[in-house]
Amino acid sequence: MVDALGNLVRFLLLPGQAHDMKGVAPLIRGVSFDALLADKAFDADWLIQDLDERGSTAVIPPKTNRKIQRDYDAEIYKWRHLVENYFAKIKEFRGIATRYDKTDCSYAANWNLVAALIASR
Incomplete structure:
Protein backbone atom coordinates (compact mmCIF):
# COMPACT_ATOMS: atom_id res chain seq x y z
CA MET A 1 0.00 0.00 0.00
CA ARG A 80 -2.59 4.34 -9.84
CA HIS A 81 0.66 4.47 -11.77
CA LEU A 82 2.26 5.62 -8.50
CA VAL A 83 1.84 2.09 -7.17
CA GLU A 84 3.46 0.65 -10.27
CA ASN A 85 6.26 3.22 -10.04
CA TYR A 86 6.94 2.17 -6.46
CA PHE A 87 7.28 -1.47 -7.49
CA ALA A 88 9.67 -0.38 -10.24
CA LYS A 89 11.78 1.39 -7.59
CA ILE A 90 11.72 -1.69 -5.38
CA LYS A 91 12.79 -3.92 -8.28
CA GLU A 92 15.95 -1.83 -8.69
CA PHE A 93 17.16 -3.76 -5.66
CA ARG A 94 17.96 -7.16 -7.09
CA GLY A 95 17.63 -9.11 -3.84
CA ILE A 96 14.02 -7.96 -3.47
CA ALA A 97 13.08 -8.52 -7.11
CA THR A 98 14.45 -12.07 -7.18
CA ARG A 99 13.62 -12.87 -3.53
CA TYR A 100 17.04 -14.14 -2.52
CA ASP A 101 16.08 -14.31 1.14
CA LYS A 102 15.21 -17.72 2.47
CA THR A 103 12.90 -16.66 5.30
CA ASP A 104 9.90 -14.36 5.43
CA CYS A 105 11.46 -12.49 8.33
CA SER A 106 14.62 -11.55 6.42
CA TYR A 107 12.64 -10.73 3.28
CA ALA A 108 10.37 -8.38 5.26
CA ALA A 109 13.42 -6.80 6.89
CA ASN A 110 14.93 -6.14 3.47
CA TRP A 111 11.67 -4.59 2.30
CA ASN A 112 11.82 -2.22 5.26
CA LEU A 113 15.44 -1.40 4.53
CA VAL A 114 14.77 -0.73 0.84
CA ALA A 115 11.68 1.35 1.70
CA ALA A 116 13.82 3.48 4.02
CA LEU A 117 16.45 3.92 1.29
CA ILE A 118 13.81 4.94 -1.26
CA ALA A 119 12.19 7.36 1.20
CA SER A 120 15.57 9.00 1.89
CA ARG A 121 16.19 9.81 -1.80
Missing part, protein backbone atom coordinates in the same frame (compact mmCIF):
# COMPACT_ATOMS: atom_id res chain seq x y z
CA VAL A 2 1.37 3.40 -0.99
CA ASP A 3 0.12 6.87 -0.13
CA ALA A 4 -0.87 9.65 -2.54
CA LEU A 5 2.78 10.57 -3.06
CA GLY A 6 3.79 7.02 -3.96
CA ASN A 7 5.54 6.26 -0.64
CA LEU A 8 5.19 2.91 1.08
CA VAL A 9 2.63 2.93 3.90
CA ARG A 10 2.31 -0.77 4.65
CA PHE A 11 3.07 -4.12 3.09
CA LEU A 12 1.99 -7.64 3.82
CA LEU A 13 3.64 -10.90 2.82
CA LEU A 14 1.31 -13.56 1.47
CA PRO A 15 2.01 -17.11 0.35
CA GLY A 16 2.89 -17.19 -3.34
CA GLN A 17 -0.18 -19.22 -4.25
CA ALA A 18 -2.62 -16.88 -2.44
CA HIS A 19 -4.66 -14.29 -4.32
CA ASP A 20 -4.00 -10.67 -3.41
CA MET A 21 -7.60 -10.25 -2.21
CA LYS A 22 -6.77 -12.32 0.89
CA GLY A 23 -4.39 -9.60 2.03
CA VAL A 24 -6.61 -6.57 1.46
CA ALA A 25 -8.61 -6.67 4.68
CA PRO A 26 -5.59 -6.87 7.03
CA LEU A 27 -3.69 -4.38 4.87
CA ILE A 28 -6.29 -1.61 5.09
CA ARG A 29 -7.35 -2.34 8.68
CA GLY A 30 -6.68 0.70 10.86
CA VAL A 31 -5.61 2.94 7.96
CA SER A 32 -7.74 5.96 7.09
CA PHE A 33 -7.90 7.19 3.50
CA ASP A 34 -10.30 9.04 1.23
CA ALA A 35 -9.98 6.77 -1.80
CA LEU A 36 -8.59 3.34 -2.61
CA LEU A 37 -7.13 2.98 -6.10
CA ALA A 38 -6.75 -0.62 -7.22
CA ASP A 39 -6.91 -2.67 -10.40
CA LYS A 40 -9.69 -4.97 -11.59
CA ALA A 41 -8.45 -7.88 -9.49
CA PHE A 42 -9.73 -6.05 -6.40
CA ASP A 43 -13.27 -5.58 -7.73
CA ALA A 44 -15.19 -7.42 -5.02
CA ASP A 45 -18.56 -6.50 -3.57
CA TRP A 46 -17.42 -6.99 0.03
CA LEU A 47 -14.47 -4.61 -0.45
CA ILE A 48 -16.55 -1.92 -2.12
CA GLN A 49 -19.19 -2.23 0.62
CA ASP A 50 -16.48 -1.98 3.31
CA LEU A 51 -15.07 1.15 1.67
CA ASP A 52 -18.55 2.70 1.47
CA GLU A 53 -19.07 2.04 5.19
CA ARG A 54 -15.75 3.75 5.92
CA GLY A 55 -16.72 6.75 3.82
CA SER A 56 -13.95 6.04 1.31
CA THR A 57 -14.26 6.05 -2.44
CA ALA A 58 -13.50 2.87 -4.37
CA VAL A 59 -11.64 3.77 -7.56
CA ILE A 60 -11.58 0.26 -8.97
CA PRO A 61 -12.59 -0.54 -12.55
CA PRO A 62 -15.29 -3.20 -12.70
CA LYS A 63 -14.45 -6.65 -14.01
CA THR A 64 -15.80 -7.34 -17.45
CA ASN A 65 -17.82 -10.32 -16.21
CA ARG A 66 -19.90 -8.21 -13.78
CA LYS A 67 -23.59 -8.44 -14.59
CA ILE A 68 -24.18 -4.86 -13.49
CA GLN A 69 -21.27 -2.62 -14.45
CA ARG A 70 -20.61 0.16 -11.97
CA ASP A 71 -18.95 3.51 -12.57
CA TYR A 72 -15.54 4.60 -11.36
CA ASP A 73 -13.56 7.81 -11.75
CA ALA A 74 -11.20 7.15 -14.66
CA GLU A 75 -9.31 10.42 -14.11
CA ILE A 76 -8.44 9.54 -10.51
CA TYR A 77 -7.61 5.98 -11.58
CA LYS A 78 -4.79 7.34 -13.75
CA TRP A 79 -2.89 8.07 -10.51
